[in-house]
Amino acid sequence: xxxxxxxxxxxxxxxxxxxxxxxxxxxxxxxxxxxxxxxxxxxxxxxxxxxxxxxxxxxxxxxxxxxxxxxxxxxxxxxxxxxxxxxxxxxxxxxxxxxxxxxxxxxxxxxxxxxxxxx
Amino acid sequence: xxxxxxxxxxxxxxxxxxxxxxxxxxxxxxxxxxxxxxxxxxxxxxxxxxxxxxxxxxxxxxxxxxxxxxxxxxxxxxxxxxxxxxxxxxxxxxxxxxxxxxxxxxxxx
Numbered sequence: 001x002x003x004x005x006x007x008x009x010x011x012x013x014x015x016x017x018x019x020x021x022x023x024x025x026x027x028x029x030x031x032x033x034x035x036x037x038x039x040x041x042x043x044x045x046x047x048x049x050x051x052x053x054x055x056x057x058x059x060x061x062x063x064x065x066x067x068x069x070x071x072x073x074x075x076x077x078x079x080x081x082x083x084x085x086x087x088x089x090x091x092x093x094x095x096x097x098x099x100x101x102x103x104x105x106x107x108x109x110x111x112x113x114x115x116x117x118x119x
Numbered sequence: 120x121x122x123x124x125x126x127x128x129x130x131x132x133x134x135x136x137x138x139x140x141x142x143x144x145x146x147x148x149x150x151x152x153x154x155x156x157x158x159x160x161x162x163x164x165x166x167x168x169x170x171x172x173x174x175x176x177x178x179x180x181x182x183x184x185x186x187x188x189x190x191x192x193x194x195x196x197x198x199x200x201x202x203x204x205x206x207x208x209x210x211x212x213x214x215x216x217x218x219x220x221x222x223x224x225x226x227x228x
Contacts, residue, residue, distance in 0.1 A: 035217075045155075045163065045206055047217035059215045095162055104215045106153045106208070108174070110162035 002026040002109045004096050009114030016086050020114055022079040022096030027109075030054070030074035033099040035107060036081050038092035048094070049081065050104065064090075086118045121145050125207050125220030131228045138194040140223045142207035147187050151210050154183055154192045157222075158203045166205075167192065202227055 008020040020036070036048040049060045049070040058070050069082040079096050093115050097107035122145040132138050142152065150170040155163040165174045167183035170190060180195045194201055207220040 044222045045157075045208075045219040047219070050215055104212060105151070105210045106165060106168050107155075107163070108165050110164075112162055 004111035006114035020081040029077040123220040129224040140192045
């Protein structure tokens with residue numbers, strides 16, 4: 001069974017930094033592109049970042065480019081999101097999500113999310 | 120950037136009704152369009168991929184159609200457990216980019 005478990009969300013002051021983690025299990029983690037997607041309270045979904053299966057390629061939404069860094073440790077089957085220069089508009093539930101094998105197209109499994117509050 | 124316009128933003132229907140949600144892209148996206156269901160307090164769930172393909176395990180009352188700029192998501196016979204917010208999502212490959220529609224909140228009348 002695929003499981004994605006996020007952690008690391010806390011209350012942080014504007015301008016602060018935070019690192020989110022996502023522990024993956026139940027699938028061959030190093031075969032898949034992984035994503036972070038966020039959802040502000042009461043709002044819709046926003047894609048944040050992706051990392052390829054080997055970490056060789058990373059992409060970001062314009063809203064976080066230059067402030068957030070996605071990484072992964074395949075030996076620990078874990079995904080990370082390092083967040084710097086946090087703004088109040090970064091307040092959201094952050095989900096990690098798995099893509100399909102060989103693709104960069106859709107999010108077929110999601111974690112339950114970790115809440116980041118910038119205040 | 121490609122913009123996705125989803126409508127309606129909310130919808131009230133009765134059990135057994137046929138429900139339709141539309142999503143329009145600001146430019147041609149071929150069939151690069153997925154649909155998700157998000158129940159309150161839960162993570163989104165993939166229902167339809169590449170415009171019209173039903174994800175494994177998803178009931179057949181859910182369907183999708185369209186290509187280019189205009190897409191439709193349909194529930195053929197609404198069930199009480201379908202109460203949720205539904206999102207369309209488009210993807211681009213070069214470079215990878217993903218955009219969600221604003222969501223449609225579906226309620227039981």
